[in-house]
Amino acid sequence: MRRGGTARPVSITVGDLSLDPAGLRCRRGDTDIALTPKEFAVLHGLARRPGQILSKRELLAQAWDFAYDGDPNIVEVYISALRRKIDAPFGRASLVTVRGAGYRLDS
Numbered sequence: 252m253r254r255g256g257t258a259r260p261v262s263i264t265v266g267d268l269s270l271d272p273a274g275l276r277c278r279r280g281d282t283d284i285a286l287t288p289k290e291f292a293v294l295h296g297l298a299r300r301p302g303q304i305l306s307k308r309e310l311l312a313q314a315w316d317f318a319y320d321g322d323p324n325i326v327e328v329y330i331s332a333l334r335r336k337i338d339a340p341f342g343r344a345s346l347v348t349v350r351g352a353g354y355r356l357d358s
Contacts, residue, residue: 263295263298263299265298265301265345265356265357265358266345266357266358267279267280268298268337268345268356268358270291270294270295270298272295275288275291277291277294277337279337279341279343280341282341284336284337285336286333286336287332289314289315289329290329290332290333290336292313292314293310293313293314293326293329293330293333294333294337294356295313295314296309296310296313296314297310297346297354297355297356298356300356301356301357301358302355302356302357302358303355304349304352304353304354304355305353305354305355306352306353307323307324307326307327307353307354308323309353310326310353310354311323311325311326314329326354330346330348330354333346334346344357345357345358
């Protein structure tokens with residue numbers, strides 16, 4: 252019997268922000284946004300659950316491997332970099348910090 256090909260991950264859209272997990276590509280409207288693999292992993296984790304708050308621990312579990320034993324504040328560094336790339340140039344504030352709880356991606 253023939254095996255079917257691996258299903259291609261569906262792109263994720265939150266507002267005018269779209270992510271293509273298969274190609275690790277990100278776009279805001281018609282503009283491509285270059286992200287590092289780690290930035291993409293953090294954004295992908297947030298985009299899979301838009302409007303929901305994800306803690307640093309949840310983002311670490313999704314974007315770093317299970318053996319990561321560094322400072323969890325590294326998430327703040329990546330959130331800041333993402334804001335500079337996906338929000339600031341477009342006059343948006345879609346990455347929201349929820350004080351004491353985590354981060355949320357709004358449309």
